[in-house]
């Protein structure tokens with residue numbers, strides 16, 4: 001077990017304006033921590049000073065370094081099975097399109113996923129002739145169980161279902177899904193299906209990636225898609241897709257990749273036979289200093305310790321949720337149990353709409369956010385960028401909204 005980090009020093013790695021209580025930042029867009037800022041600046045200087053220092057070998061090596069540390073962080077067996085993207089949205093759009101779902105193929109998804117997943121599915125199925133269906137996973141969030149969620153999935157899988165598209169931690173409610181239990185149930189269904197009819201699990205994992213303990217093999221999904229500019233605290237404009245080698249064989253690239261594939265294609269005018277994450281990495285020149293400095297964000301997590309980060313995020317979230325649950329004028333929507341929650345807390349304040357809540361808190365210098373969903377609640381997202389004191393200040397501000 002790694003030593004407990006000094007969380008006060010961790011706070012100082014971030015340049016947040018602490019005149020504001022930053023309780024709405026982690027789930028939105030990252031503030032770069034010090035090691036990431038330094039790495040970006042070093043790479044930027046190098047690239048600005050002498051473009052000749054940039055070579056294809058260097059780019060491949062730098063990106064492989066990022067893939068390898070991401071694979072170590074998430075226990076992906078082969079680093080080549082990680083595709084680098086700009087965001088969760090780019091990963092979702094790329095993979096749903098690359099699956100080339102045909103008429104008679106259905107994507108089963110839920111009413112709890114983010115716009116980016118819903119639109120990626122709609123656009124991809126519209127293009128290729130597939131269809132989609134959205135379901136509710138539970139009736140009442142306050143009483144949700146693993147059995148209810150798994151049962152909702154299993155009951156709704158039809159003969160046509162080829163993909164199950166779900167979200168690890170819902171950014172609407174903060175609910176964390178029991179993904180390993182879902183994949184176990186899916187494996188039973190798939191055991192009775194032939195290879196081309198198996199149901200693939202595509203997981204939008206962005207709000208568990210960087211806080212939760214489960215690894216890629218433990219989650220058991222076929223495609224794991226996340227941005228790295230939220231809870232990983234990587235440079236803005238970074239994301240990844242991890243997939244099993246078998247799953248990669250089921251997709252066709254959408255955007256040409258700039259990897260060794262390029263040389264093979266130029267020399268042999270045909271694509272390499274086996275697909276992987278390298279070939280599914282959209283090519284073109286990117287903001288290289290941001291891409292390469294992602295290494296330093298994963299290193300920060302590994303140095304802090306995955307378990308230590310989980311403990312800290314859950315400790316702060318428990319403190320915040322228990323405080324909100326005790327307030328008579330507040331409805332807490334996120335489950336209290338660690339098992340069903342991560343770093344997002346959704347709540348409503350009596351007598352206020354969600355935009356009014358966010359605005360009233362901002363006037364008190366507390367930053368909350370509103371989620372982009374049909375039913376949108378106010379959110380706090382305590383993370384390693386926060387202290388207990390900030391959580392208490394956030395709670396005081398919510399308490400002061402009580403109308404007499």
Ligand SMILES: Cc1ncc(COP(=O)(O)O)c(C=O)c1O
Pocket residue numbers: 027028086087088089090113114116117167169170171204206207226227228239
């Ligand atoms: C569940 C979920 N998926 C996807 C996204 C989009 O993330 P990105 O900015 O990495 O595309 C968000 C945004 O917050 C989200 O909450």
